[in-house]
Amino acid sequence: MAVGSEIVTKIKSVKSTRKVTTALEMVSASKIKKAQDQMETSRPYVNKIKEMINHLAQATPEYKHPFMQDQKADRVGYIIISTDRGLCGGLNAGLFKQCVINMREWEEQGKKIDVVTVGNKATSMFKNSSVNLKANISSLGDNPKLAELIGVVKVMLDAYTQGEVSHVYLAFNDFVNTMTQKPTVDQLLPLPAGEEQVSRDNWDYLYEPDAQDVLDNLMTRYIESLVYQGVLENLASEHAARMVAMKSATDNASDLIKDLQLVYNKARQAAITQEISEIVSGAAAV
Amino acid sequence: MTTIKCDIVSAENAIYSGDVSMVIASGVSGELGIAPRHTPLITRLKPGQVRVHHTDGTEQEFYVSGGILEVQPDLVSVLADTAIRAKDIDEAAAIKAKEEAENLLQDSNKQYDLAQVQADLAKAVAQIQAISRLKKKLKG
Numbered sequence: 440m441a442v443g444s445e446i447v448t449k450i451k452s453v454k455s456t457r458k459v460t461t462a463l464e465m466v467s468a469s470k471i472k473k474a475q476d477q478m479e480t481s482r483p484y485v486n487k488i489k490e491m492i493n494h495l496a497q498a499t500p501e502y503k504h505p506f507m508q509d510q511k512a513d514r515v516g517y518i519i520i521s522t523d524r525g526l527c528g529g530l531n532a533g534l535f536k537q538c539v540i541n542m543r544e545w546e547e548q549g550k551k552i553d554v555v556t557v558g559n560k561a562t563s564m565f566k567n568s569s570v571n572l573k574a575n576i577s578s579l580g581d582n583p584k585l586a587e588l589i590g591v592v593k594v595m596l597d598a599y600t601q602g603e604v605s606h607v608y609l610a611f612n613d614f615v616n617t618m619t620q621k622p623t624v625d626q627l628l629p630l631p632a633g634e635e636q637v638s639r640d641n642w643d644y645l646y647e648p649d650a651q652d653v654l655d656n657l658m659t660r661y662i663e664s665l666v667y668q669g670v671l672e673n674l675a676s677e678h679a680a681r682m683v684a685m686k687s688a689t690d691n692a693s694d695l696i697k698d699l700q701l702v703y704n705k706a707r708q709a710a711i712t713q714e715i716s717e718i719v720s721g722a723a724a725v
Numbered sequence: 726m727t728t729i730k731c732d733i734v735s736a737e738n739a740i741y742s743g744d745v746s747m748v749i750a751s752g753v754s755g756e757l758g759i760a761p762r763h764t765p766l767i768t769r770l771k772p773g774q775v776r777v778h779h780t781d782g783t784e785q786e787f788y789v790s791g792g793i794l795e796v797q798p799d800l801v802s803v804l805a806d807t808a809i810r811a812k813d814i815d816e817a818a819a820i821k822a823k824e825e826a827e828n829l830l831q832d833s834n835k836q837y838d839l840a841q842v843q844a845d846l847a848k849a850v851a852q853i854q855a856i857s858r859l860k861k862k863l864k865g
Contacts, residue, residue: 590818
């Protein structure tokens, strides 16, 4: 007699689920390192540009780049970076919550919201909501390229220079460490004024073709590289969150299997005992 | 022999770093040769080659698709672009991103997104399971 065949099937199915979650966990664990390395390599570029912008802003005080000026407009823009795939715990949900809280503050002041999304999850979240989805890009994969972001960033930058939005925010998950990812909503534009620098013995660069042209070019690249860094941070966060989520799923599956195994053993034992007692009592009756 | 430090970086990776005797690049207003103790200078680069001369006389070439070159007396930094940049190309990318969003918004009534469908499916499966269990119980 097959004892507890339902339990056996159940155990089998939980075991195969555990196989999947273990595999996902290991894949993410190996990808975290790569994402972190990518974050590191892009940092010098951003720092260098920042340095140059600070210098230029001081060298040419008479020229204010549009990104440094306040704009008057009745809309606020957001660039929201999310993952393409799920199974990463509450990573996206936490970020969207932060965004919505931030948006609500502006809406109370009577402003409307424009959104540009990077990644599938943000797109499906915001396309059916009351905000205006201006542009999106998804499926950047594990090796995002800055070139792919130029379009979406330009949409927002143009909206800012043309005075359609008064602020631009960048939302992404900041990778603190494997266990912690911090949902972050940072102000991108207007650029916060550069910190005061010590005057550098009154030297200045030679500019080709001129300071303004160089500054314009630097600014766009600066914003793009900030967004790109956000994408990389978010990617590292995604893998970390997925690893943790899958680890706890694997642990849960193991616990469940243990419990089910116990139930199965008990049932099996009970059946055997019953059979023996039936035989014994049968023999006694004869 | 005097040398100048040269860093070539892009947003995606560090391309080169080292002490060299000369850096040659094509700026927007002409070819530039940067030797040690050059005057501070910032220029935009045209898509083209950046050549570095090592102290032992050998030469190394890098292709950059534009970018910015910064010179300080003891340091040359090249901020290389990772893609060819031009106004119309950028514009096209922006338009494409916008269109993608518009398509999504238009289709949102007809086409369910995968996550929604999956959630619905899971719900339906759970309901079926519940019904079949109920049936078994009633029979038993």
